[in-house]
Amino acid sequence: QTVVTQEPSFSVSPGGTVTLTCGLNSGSVSSNYYPGWYQQTPGQAPRTLVYNTNTRSSGVPDRFSGSILGNKAALTITGAQADDESDYYCVMYMGSGTYVFGTGTKVTVL
């Protein structure tokens, strides 16, 4: 069974930079998995930030950027703001319309 692992939590100072990662138990993450990232605040549906490794969704500020770092997918928040305090989930496309979500990272801005 495919498991996608993220850091449970991160803390970042306002204006600071934080990089979240997303790894696969079965091996390295590559662009072949079209990794994506969501932001979710309490009581809300996830908001698509990045898809296809590094393509920002419409309206997403450029302080959010996606990449592959080593053998993991990564989401970097540059110049963190208070309203970036959220849960962040990655997702891997496993082909033919199927997906596996990451375990989620809680980001605190303080």
Place this chain on the structure above:
Amino acid sequence: QVQLQESGPGLVKPSETLSLTCTVSGSSISGYYWSWIRQPPGKGLEWIAYIYYSGSTDYNPSLKSRVTISVETSKNQFSLRLSSVTAADTAVYYCARGNPVIPDYWGQGTLVTVSS
């Protein structure tokens, strides 16, 4: 603007079948993958199943034996049935459009509680 709206009972008894419908507006059902995703209270996201507009489907292996997904293109709707529910199936259930590499548009979600 693409919008999805889940509908169905908010309370289901243990051992019964959970049934939800997603109504899509602003997008044709055709040409996309349509998924159900759930999130237990305080926990992460779990992909349940998808249906393609043509009717092809796939399921999360952990739920496959209990899940049925269907599409009604004439109504721009797709539906989920999850049988033999237990308290562990209590979650917010989301419907979403797959483009296909990511579920890009999501419904607001509906909380389904399994309790007698």
